[in-house]
Amino acid sequence: MKLRIAVVVVIFLFAFSCKKDANTNNSPVNGKWRFVGMEQSIGGPATFSPATADNNTDYIQFSGSGKVQSNFFSNVTTYKVKDSNILTINYNNTSTPVIDYYYMVKQDTLSLANTGCIEGCAVFFVKE
Numbered sequence: 349m350k351l352r353i354a355v356v357v358v359i360f361l362f363a364f365s366c367k368k369d370a371n372t373n374n375s376p377v378n379g380k381w382r383f384v385g386m387e388q389s390i391g392g393p394a395t396f397s398p399a400t401a402d403n404n405t406d407y408i409q410f411s412g413s414g415k416v417q418s419n420f421f422s423n424v425t426t427y428k429v430k431d432s433n434i435l436t437i438n439y440n441n442t443s444t445p446v447i448d449y450y451y452m453v454k455q456d457t458l459s460l461a462n463t464g465c466i467e468g469c470a471v472f473f474v475k476e
Contacts, residue, residue: 373412375429376453380409381473383420384457389468408460408473420471434463 383406385398399406406420416427416437426438435451448463461470 377410380476381458382407384472384474386471394468
């Protein structure tokens, strides 16, 4: 009887010690996002440039498994949410294989800003 209880306890511990990566599975960035514009500054106030007919179908899509697809960003492969402000996107076949972005989800809008951008720059997407 003691052996059965020990086996049940061990199985219970193994079952609940494994946890999914909450950084991607429950992330607010999950889903498909359509490009709506970008904001840039060259030292002065930032200016917003809306999407045009040439790029209004551009998108980025984050899956709960950590994969990312996009026709806005080239050669993207995977992503990871580092914390409540920073998201890392991995790129394939580029000179910069990993880029950190500040991110914010506000209602149905996602903004991504490269952490290396000093003068203010961001791209904006709306949830599809």
